[in-house]
Amino acid sequence: MEDISKDPGFLQTVLDSIQDSIKIIDKDFNILFTNKKGEAIAKKLSKDMMGKKCYEEFYHTGEECAFCVTQKVFDTGEPADITYTAKKNGKPRLMEISVYPLRNIEGGIGWAVEIVRDITELRKEIAYESMFENIISHDERMVEIFQLIGSVAKTDSTVLIKGETGTGKELVARAIHLHSKRKDKKFVAINCGAITDTLLESELFGHERGAFTGADIKRIGKFELANNGTIFLDEIGNISEAMQMKILRVLQEGELTRVGGNDLIHVNVRVIAATNIDLENAVKERKFREDLFYRINVIPIELPPLRERRGDIPLLADYFLEYYREQIGKDVRTIGKEAMNSMIKYNWPGNIRELRNLIERAVILAKGKEIVSIDIPSLKRGRIAEDTGVQLKEWVRVYERDYLAKILKQYKGNLSLTAEHSGIDTRTLYRKMREYHLQKEDYK
Numbered sequence: 001m002e003d004i005s006k007d008p009g010f011l012q013t014v015l016d017s018i019q020d021s022i023k024i025i026d027k028d029f030n031i032l033f034t035n036k037k038g039e040a041i042a043k044k045l046s047k048d049m050m051g052k053k054c055y056e057e058f059y060h061t062g063e064e065c066a067f068c069v070t071q072k073v074f075d076t077g078e079p080a081d082i083t084y085t086a087k088k089n090g091k092p093r094l095m096e097i098s099v100y101p102l103r104n105i106e107g108g109i110g111w112a113v114e115i116v117r118d119i120t121e122l123r124k125e126i127a128y129e130s131m132f133e134n135i136i137s138h139d140e141r142m143v144e145i146f147q148l149i150g151s152v153a154k155t156d157s158t159v160l161i162k163g164e165t166g167t168g169k170e171l172v173a174r175a176i177h178l179h180s181k182r183k184d185k186k187f188v189a190i191n192c193g194a195i196t197d198t199l200l201e202s203e204l205f206g207h208e209r210g211a212f213t214g215a216d217i218k219r220i221g222k223f224e225l226a227n228n229g230t231i232f233l234d235e236i237g238n239i240s241e242a243m244q245m246k247i248l249r250v251l252q253e254g255e256l257t258r259v260g261g262n263d264l265i266h267v268n269v270r271v272i273a274a275t276n277i278d279l280e281n282a283v284k285e286r287k288f289r290e291d292l293f294y295r296i297n298v299i300p301i302e303l304p305p306l307r308e309r310r311g312d313i314p315l316l317a318d319y320f321l322e323y324y325r326e327q328i329g330k331d332v333r334t335i336g337k338e339a340m341n342s343m344i345k346y347n348w349p350g351n352i353r354e355l356r357n358l359i360e361r362a363v364i365l366a367k368g369k370e371i372v373s374i375d376i377p378s379l380k381r382g383r384i385a386e387d388t389g390v391q392l393k394e395w396v397r398v399y400e401r402d403y404l405a406k407i408l409k410q411y412k413g414n415l416s417l418t419a420e421h422s423g424i425d426t427r428t429l430y431r432k433m434r435e436y437h438l439q440k441e442d443y444k
Contacts, residue, residue, distance in 0.1 A: 021116035139309040143382040153179035161274040163303030165352030169274040185229030192236030212262020237275035368437040401436040413440035
């Protein structure tokens with residue numbers, strides 16, 4: 001059998017068949033090799049780029065972040081990668097750059113291989129496989145809940161969703177409704193713990209005209225509004241015993257009376273309740289009716305807090321980053337390693353809602369195209385509140401980065417003038433810009 005690997009054009013043919021951009025550069029950033037995909041990105045033939053600087057031929061296309069990661073590989077001798085967003089035909093694409101060191105015969109780093117890959121569709125597939133409606137997770141416990149939702153949705157059984165504030169109880173309730181035979185009917189949600197008893201009764205059951213001062217017209221309640229559909233009673237553990245009894249009657253008899261009325265109104269409603277307190281303990285302490293508890297606890301679903309599913313934090317953070325990047329219209333491309341590590345270590349008392357709010361703030365505060373630790377000071381404050389020395393150091397870093405960003409903007413990205421104005425040399429300025437993820441292109 002012929003050994004085709006000895007064919008001089010064999011390696012070139014193999015590399016040209018790969019749909020990723022591949023290039024080999026030396027320590028002076030001179031291009032030594034580019035495959036067909038690399039030629040397509042640069043819009044030049046490989047032979048016309050040989051010996052030229054890679055950052056002159058490629059990084060103007062949106063790969064500017066590759067320059068820093070390749071420099072890091074030459075400095076450390078370790079492989080590195082980064083993701084960034086580039087526009088192709090006017091549409092944002094998520095790209096991944098992986099850089100690997102190539103050693104010479106003495107064992108030193110002589111060259112580097114840069115591989116640029118479009119991972120937009122791959123990330124969409126991962127997100128899709130990890131998503132049930134708008135619930136995102138690849139945690140084993142959550143995957144079991146996804147399966148349970150699919151089974152529960154086919155029935156009309158009452159469901160009790162348990163979990164801390166911010167764990168996504170309403171999302172689970174909506175997912176059950178959307179996969180049920182009632183999906184074409186209304187889904188009505190109400191937070192029972194946020195309303196006083198008097199108002200809650202009117203909200204749930206409605207009222208007749210003249211039932212109380214200010215009741216100028218007849219009003220249909222949430223149970224009637226959700227007839228033949230689903231009603232979601234959030235924070236049901238916080239309602240009074242009198243209100244518990246009235247809700248129990250609707251569940252048992254399927255009928256209600258409006259406030260100030262006498263007529264019985266029949267309703268066909270699926271009830272999904274949720275609570276962030278231990279209802280079993282509340283029953284023991286006689287703070288919650290035992291009969292109502294057993295009536296709503298037919299199918300319990302318990303959502304784990306975010307601190308017990310830390311593997312989901314990067315997945316959720318990336319999802320929210322993409323969402324707020326589009327909503328806010330700011331080109332923040334990725335979350336830095338140090339910032340992500342801080343998120344993974346944090347305990348998240350507010351759970352997913354707190355993470356979502358944090359990412360929104362970070363996108364707004366970010367000075368560059370990457371969210372870094374300085375952009376999430378609330379996590380830093382939460383973990384080092386007692387260490388005033390560390391706090392001071394962090395706020396000095398915040399001030400220094402903001403100052404450099406201001407001067408860069410003043411001189412439209414001119415590094416020499418920025419360094420001179422700041423009283424530092426350009427080498428120090430470049431190092432600090434890398435440390436703070438500042439790029440001169442953002443200030444031109």
